[in-house]
Amino acid sequence: MTLPPYPTILVKRLAHAKDLPLPSYATAGAAGMDLLAAVDEPITLLSNERILIPTGLQIALPAGYELQIRPRSGLALKHGIIVPNSPGTIDEDYRGEIKVIILNTGKDAFFIERGMRIAQAVLAPVVRGVWQETDILDDTERSGGGFGSTGH
Numbered sequence: 001m002t003l004p005p006y007p008t009i010l011v012k013r014l015a016h017a018k019d020l021p022l023p024s025y026a027t028a029g030a031a032g033m034d035l036l037a038a039v040d041e042p043i044t045l046l047s048n049e050r051i052l053i054p055t056g057l058q059i060a061l062p063a064g065y066e067l068q069i070r071p072r073s074g075l076a077l078k079h080g081i082i083v084p085n086s087p088g089t090i091d092e093d094y095r096g097e098i099k100v101i102i103l104n105t106g107k108d109a110f111f112i113e114r115g116m117r118i119a120q121a122v123l124a125p126v127v128r129g130v131w132q133e134t135d136i137l138d139d140t141e142r143s144g145g146g147f148g149s150t151g152h
């Protein structure tokens with residue numbers, strides 16, 4: 001079976017990440033690539049603390065795509081480690097270092113070591129829209145109902 005051609009992401013490894021492998025898909029069908037912590041020293045993240053973790057990567061996405069930063073479910077379940085801005089958005093035109101915000105919602109301190117897989121990145125197509133202003137919108141069954149209007 002031949003694989004479909006995947007979109008190419010240009011990537012530059014910064015000096016502090018030269019020895020770390022690039023993010024990769026753990027299985028043939030994985031949607032996310034695990035992002036590694038490019039920290040020089042181990043970090044202790046106390047309960048309720050959040051921190052910005054460098055990945056040491058700068059990228060150029062293909063036109064029409066974003067990269068979403070999402071939590072890893074294992075870290076969320078075992079340690080309460082979440083990405084508070086999930087899904088974090090890496091814009092197509094961003095050329096800075098990709099960084100990951102993580103928050104320790106667990107009771108215990110969490111230890112981050114160099115090369116640890118702290119989050120995952122999912123490449124996703126972006127659909128942009130344009131506004132067309134109007135004074136009249138069509139009525140619908142839902143109309144203005146929301147926030148639980150249909151019951152539990």
Ligand SMILES: O=c1ccn([C@H]2C[C@H](O)[C@@H](COP(=O)(O)OP(=O)(O)OP(=O)(O)O)O2)c(=O)[nH]1
Nearest residue numbers: 069085088089090091092094097098099100101
């Ligand atoms: O988890 C994240 C989220 C964002 N970014 C980078 C890439 C993204 O393209 C840029 C801007 O992100 P966003 O638009 O979410 O930030 P903002 O707070 O709206 O800042 P800005 O005014 O710079 O857009 O920051 C990251 O490295 N990690």
